[in-house]
Amino acid sequence: MNRTWSLLPLYLCLLHWGISTLFSRSKPYPPPLPSQSCVLITGCSSGIGKSAALHLVSKGYYVFAGVRSLNDAKMLTREFEEIKDMDEHTSEDGIIFPVMLDVTREDNIDEAYEEVEHLCGEGRNLVALINNAGMQQITPMEYVPLDAMKFAFDVNVFAPVALVQKFLPMLKKSGSARRIINIGSASSFLTPPFYGVYASTKVALETINDALRVELNQFNVSVSLLQPGSTSTEIEGKMLAQAKAIIEDDSQIDYAPRMFRMSHALEWLSGYPPLAHLLFTDVKYTTQAIVDALESERPKTKYIVGWDAEVFKFAVFLPDRIVDWVLGFL
Numbered sequence: 001m002n003r004t005w006s007l008l009p010l011y012l013c014l015l016h017w018g019i020s021t022l023f024s025r026s027k028p029y030p031p032p033l034p035s036q037s038c039v040l041i042t043g044c045s046s047g048i049g050k051s052a053a054l055h056l057v058s059k060g061y062y063v064f065a066g067v068r069s070l071n072d073a074k075m076l077t078r079e080f081e082e083i084k085d086m087d088e089h090t091s092e093d094g095i096i097f098p099v100m101l102d103v104t105r106e107d108n109i110d111e112a113y114e115e116v117e118h119l120c121g122e123g124r125n126l127v128a129l130i131n132n133a134g135m136q137q138i139t140p141m142e143y144v145p146l147d148a149m150k151f152a153f154d155v156n157v158f159a160p161v162a163l164v165q166k167f168l169p170m171l172k173k174s175g176s177a178r179r180i181i182n183i184g185s186a187s188s189f190l191t192p193p194f195y196g197v198y199a200s201t202k203v204a205l206e207t208i209n210d211a212l213r214v215e216l217n218q219f220n221v222s223v224s225l226l227q228p229g230s231t232s233t234e235i236e237g238k239m240l241a242q243a244k245a246i247i248e249d250d251s252q253i254d255y256a257p258r259m260f261r262m263s264h265a266l267e268w269l270s271g272y273p274p275l276a277h278l279l280f281t282d283v284k285y286t287t288q289a290i291v292d293a294l295e296s297e298r299p300k301t302k303y304i305v306g307w308d309a310e311v312f313k314f315a316v317f318l319p320d321r322i323v324d325w326v327l328g329f330l
């Protein structure tokens with residue numbers, strides 16, 4: 001009897017997993033034909049967005065890739081040409097259209113809309129909006145300037161909503177697939193110290209994603225959320241630069257030792273390729289998840305990418321005090 005009760009959390013986890021697996025793939029959506037499809041991805045200058053954009057254009061999609069500088073636009077076009085030269089399996093149909101898109105700027109969103117409408121062309125439909133652009137903000141809650149926090153919400157939360165509102169009518173006109181793919185984060189399961197601002201934006205995005213999913217079901221628009229753990233992209237360097245600024249800021253001196261310890265450990269681990277390889281998931285896995293969310297007849301509602309994301313997800317079932325105790329070692 002005692003043994004049965006002690007295994008109850010395990011049974012509940014298995015039940016939760018079984019039910020979600022069964023129902024998360026329940027509704028069939030018509031998959032797109034790359035040669036007849038356009039996709040818009042935000043934040044393609046690096047990392048997850050760039051990897052997904054280059055992969056999808058290689059498969060034959062017209063990819064509208066959001067960037068914020070002319071250099072990044074040229075870099076994307078050049079890299080696609082290099083891939084075409086090196087890989088004979090690259091489809092001849094795909095074209096990459098870099099679009100200037102700062103997601104916080106309404107005028108940029110309007111211009112991007114016009115470009116997609118104009119260039120997607122006859123015989124092709126916009127089949128997916130991939131809200132990838134995002135920023136991390138590493139800071140103690142006590143000192144975060146509220147303007148900086150509002151800006152993080154502008155980029156990670158309000159911009160994806162603005163893009164959905166703008167592009168949804170165009171997506172709904174698509175005869176075949178209609179997909180919205182949002183890039184959340186595993187930090188919405190568990191918030192490490194100094195990740196409060198970032199994690200709160202990703203929790204908000206998850207909630208918005210869930211609302212959209214049930215609201216758009218009736219229009220046959222599939223909405224999926226990726227929740228990656230630590231992924232090998234440029235975001236880590238940006239985060240270390242923020243940590244350094246805080247360590248050097250005398251007004252935040254009381255948090256400096258912990259921030260130093262955490263950023264130093266991260267830097268040290270990522271300096272050793274075998275460890276870095278273990279710690280950071282390769283972007284090919286986020287790209288795989290994006291492709292599944294885009295092309296599967298039964299996309300998952302959530303894609304948890306990376307072993308650490310699975311661990312974070314499990315932490316949701318633990319009592320807060322146990323999680324606090326573990327995070328206390330950071």
Ligand SMILES: NC(=O)c1ccc[n+]([C@@H]2O[C@H](COP(=O)([O-])OP(=O)(O)OC[C@H]3O[C@@H](n4cnc5c(N)ncnc54)[C@H](OP(=O)(O)O)[C@@H]3O)[C@@H](O)[C@H]2O)c1
Nearest residue numbers: 043045046047048068102103133134185230231233234235
């Ligand atoms: N890497 C991870 O460990 C991880 C884990 C979970 C979730 N994510 C999420 O994955 C997404 C992509 O991040 P990543 O890891 O690929 O990082 P990344 O390499 O730093 O890429 C972030 C992209 O977002 C763009 N961006 C930032 N602010 C923007 C704005 N206002 N308007 C338009 N684009 C903007 C950046 O453009 P610029 O180059 O012009 O700044 C860049 O292209 C983000 O939403 C992030 O939160 C990442």
